[in-house]
Amino acid sequence: MASIHDVAKLAGVSISTVSYALSGKRSIAEATRIRVNEAVETLGYRAHAGARMLAGDRTNIFALTAPLHSETYAPAHMAFVLSVVRAAREHDYDVLLLTQDEGAGGLRRVVTSSLVDGVIVLDVSDDDERIDLLRSLDIPATLVGVPRDTDGLVCVDMDFEAAADLSLEHLAAAGHRSVGLIGHPHAIYDRGSNFPRRFRDAFLAAGAERGMDVAFEMADRDGPSVRAALDGLAGALPGMTGLVMHSDESVQTTALGILRDRGISVPGDLSVLSACSSFSTEHFEPPLDTIPLVPDDTCFPAVALAIRQVGGKVPPHVELVPPRYIERGSIAAPVA
Amino acid sequence: MASIHDVAKLAGVSISTVSYALSGKRSIAEATRIRVNEAVETLGYRAHAGARMLAGDRTNIFALTAPLHSETYAPAHMAFVLSVVRAAREHDYDVLLLTQDEGAGGLRRVVTSSLVDGVIVLDVSDDDERIDLLRSLDIPATLVGVPRDTDGLVCVDMDFEAAADLSLEHLAAAGHRSVGLIGHPHAIYDRGSNFPRRFRDAFLAAGAERGMDVAFEMADRDGPSVRAALDGLAGALPGMTGLVMHSDESVQTTALGILRDRGISVPGDLSVLSACSSFSTEHFEPPLDTIPLVPDDTCFPAVALAIRQVGGKVPPHVELVPPRYIERGSIAAPVA
DNA sequence: CCTCGTCGTCGAAGCGCTTCGATTCGCGGC
DNA sequence: GCCGCGAATCGAAGCGCTTCGACGACGAGG
Structure with missing residues (x-):
């Protein structure tokens, strides 16, 4: 795998220049940027994820906890999961799928090992063990759903x-x-x-x-x-x-x-x-x-809110998505 | 977040000793190991995932590509996805969920950026764009399913x-x-x-x-x-x-x-x-x-095979899981 | 003509971990 | 009594990236 070193050599610049050219965090001469991009292209370079996490303090990964209970209706569940993944990808985030088996432990694990930048929580129940953990962990998190006690939480849901x-x-x-x-x-x-x-x-x-x-x-x-x-x-x-x-x-x-x-x-x-x-x-x-009830209507805002939390503090609040009504002719005046 | 440094200080040893005590890759005095473990416990230490990936050349993450088509039966699909996640967790692996939207591009992305150690492929079709990519990427991968051309691939499926x-x-x-x-x-x-x-x-x-x-x-x-x-x-x-x-x-x-x-x-x-x-x-x-058709029957072997590929080469082959028969009385002799 | 600010670039210092020698110590064998 | 060896531990060198401070060049203002 080509490293940033190889790109720098091929483009004839230093590695920091490559980094800045790619991140855009400092101004770079147009000609240089082009040369760097060409080098990236020919080498098929991609930043090493681990190195980026370590140096950049950001993983570009969200954890998704989406418990599947026996009564859960799988198609709907699946639709929400996929919606979250698609929303995350729009912000260049990947999604790590957590299951119920580990309970809240899995959440603690990925958060404390700095594997993820934040958490998306699906299928919230009123007294959810994940919620207290989230509060104590103090990490970007958005719940899709509204638990009884929303204190300190960022929630999105259909109204x-x-x-x-x-x-x-x-x-x-x-x-x-x-x-x-x-x-x-x-x-x-x-x-x-x-x-x-x-x-x-x-x-x-x-x-x-x-x-x-x-x-x-x-x-x-x-x-x-x-x-x-x-x-x-x-x-x-x-x-x-x-x-x-x-x-x-x-x-x-x-x-x-x-x-x-x-x-x-x-x-x-x-x-x-x-x-x-x-x-x-x-x-x-x-x-x-x-x-x-369109999964994208809540999952996209949920992911966007998580992103904003990664970038800085977002005050805890609940966002409710207003319902829409679609007519198909199944309602008429009642017969006397 | 506590680092290995803090653990070392608290346990009164060097960081390399901590590393070896935790990984078990070199012999460590029993007393030392205990002190290290206590320090880990009191500090709530967890190795930084990014640092581990960078230094250790291993991410402990698998990518799961599981396309969901409109005709896919969601409950079955979901069951396979969860089975893979559970199997992975048994080997201390996490699972990154890829979707169809990015096509094979997502696969290329996570592999070339060294985000994952390997790939699990679900719902294989006969001419799957993911397969050629996998072959060219030369990364641990197991297909759950058997494509027409299995050359160079490791596959598991029900027989x-x-x-x-x-x-x-x-x-x-x-x-x-x-x-x-x-x-x-x-x-x-x-x-x-x-x-x-x-x-x-x-x-x-x-x-x-x-x-x-x-x-x-x-x-x-x-x-x-x-x-x-x-x-x-x-x-x-x-x-x-x-x-x-x-x-x-x-x-x-x-x-x-x-x-x-x-x-x-x-x-x-x-x-x-x-x-x-x-x-x-x-x-x-x-x-x-x-x-x-029990998801665990194929997904657990599939993950196990991926793990073995991470550890070393596994020759390409196809493993077929023999079917079982369960009687419930819905078969009787035909009436003449 | 000199000074100053800006732009573009570079070198180097980490980030937290793994791993490879090197070192120390205690012990048995000769 | 000395040597050699294995067990236990340590220091240091990276892994590949981001980011900070510094520096040279150049144009504008005095």
Whole structure:
């Protein structure tokens, strides 16, 4: 592997000149810069990562901790992981993938050995062992998600409260007064993963505030459970004309299938809306109105915030991404 | 952050002694080793990753290139990624996640900058731009998968040929003579991802060799496509009594649902076997006999091989993991 | 014409670690 | 009693890079 030494020799300059020519941290004559770049090109030179870390006090690597629990919906999880990696690459950062197996230990390890410049935390739960560690480590970090206690933390997340309200706003505007919510599997609420809880709480609160009748049911990924959830809602809301689904793809597909089997047409008999889904509802039968949960919307800002923290202090705060609404015709006026 | 210097001072020895005490590369008096370890403990010392890379010529990081295509089945993909990370951690290695966006460029970047000691390649296709690059880079690498041309490569994979034959062996033993195969979506075969092709080819060849009637259909992830595949098989094999499914979870679930709807009982009317599935078929209705595709079975050997390559040369070769068969009662004798 | 500021460049000092001799000490063998 | 040897330890030389202070050249201002 060619070293900066070889480049300097070939370009006929000193190694410090090469370094400055490449980093741009001092002014360099145009002619010199060109010669250096040519030398780099012909030698295929790339700075040695270890040397750069040692001398430069910067690794250009972020750690990504993204626990995968048994109830985690893998496609969504994967989408967030990839979004973080792509965002990092836009800033010339690489991503080291940590798993749950080591627990918070892995985080401590990579941070204290100066392997990473910062940490991106996915799938935050309310009392997460990673959070206290992060606070004590005092290292650039951004959480994608909002834990109960955000003290001293930098967080980015979808504004689930606004999303819940937005979903009811659209249904109310169409004339609906009685709306059910199908949520994620029990286990996800139990584990303290917080966004489903936030959506649910905001949904129920917004419904009350708007004077609407609302109810909530959780659904696992099997047919009987989804059927039970739908029945539960129908029982709680005899006059239900609207349905919001805040759950993963398979549950929503299953639910639509059940409605079809029962001869309930969408939106003729029931208006349906998919809220905060990280997949496309375009190919559903029928396509659903949706408030999309796009990984890039939160992961790119999260990485950008981590970068800014590396460059200097960023005051702890929470950034909420406002929800968007996409119409696909699955909401109509309720039939009397 | 405490440095090796601080440890040396606290333990009252030189830094080289600390280094040797920790690495064990030279003999150290027991008493000294203990003092060093105590100092490490009280200071919370961890070697600076960059310094270690620079001086030690080893990064203890592997790059993982795991392209995610639109047709890729995310849960399986994720399972393989995590398996690699866990395997790496067992050897004190970390994993840098590369994505498709940079193409082979990302690979070149991390290798030429000496950021990683080696590469693990997932989801190999027959003509993969990463492969030529790897060959020219001359760096420790293990492919999980077997490309058409394995010259100069170290590969590990499930023995799909043996798995295909094993599935027919069990069906034949139960008395079946006419067996259909449902495979992955078209796009996966088109793209050159090679294990589905290998399974299919081996299945058809083994069927011919055993003098059985066999047929093959691909199925996308939607109901109509699965239905069409089943109909296609029924058309090609009027006397079909056995069905092998080599496809992802949703297709298999859908297929079982269709069979149920049509009043075809398993294994009463049709014997069904799930082959090379990376998910559990235990909770299926009914549970299916399976030849499981366990990520750890290939990823752990793959990482181990990469480690051995870092330590010295390992001759290029292909390691095939023999298939196992798990009975769950979904295969019975065919009714006349 | 001399001085001063600017621009472009260079040499050298680390960054924290690994590793290669070299050194010291204690012990057994002759 | 001396030599030789192995065990334990140390000092120093890098590894390849960044960055700081210094220096020469050159143009502008007095």
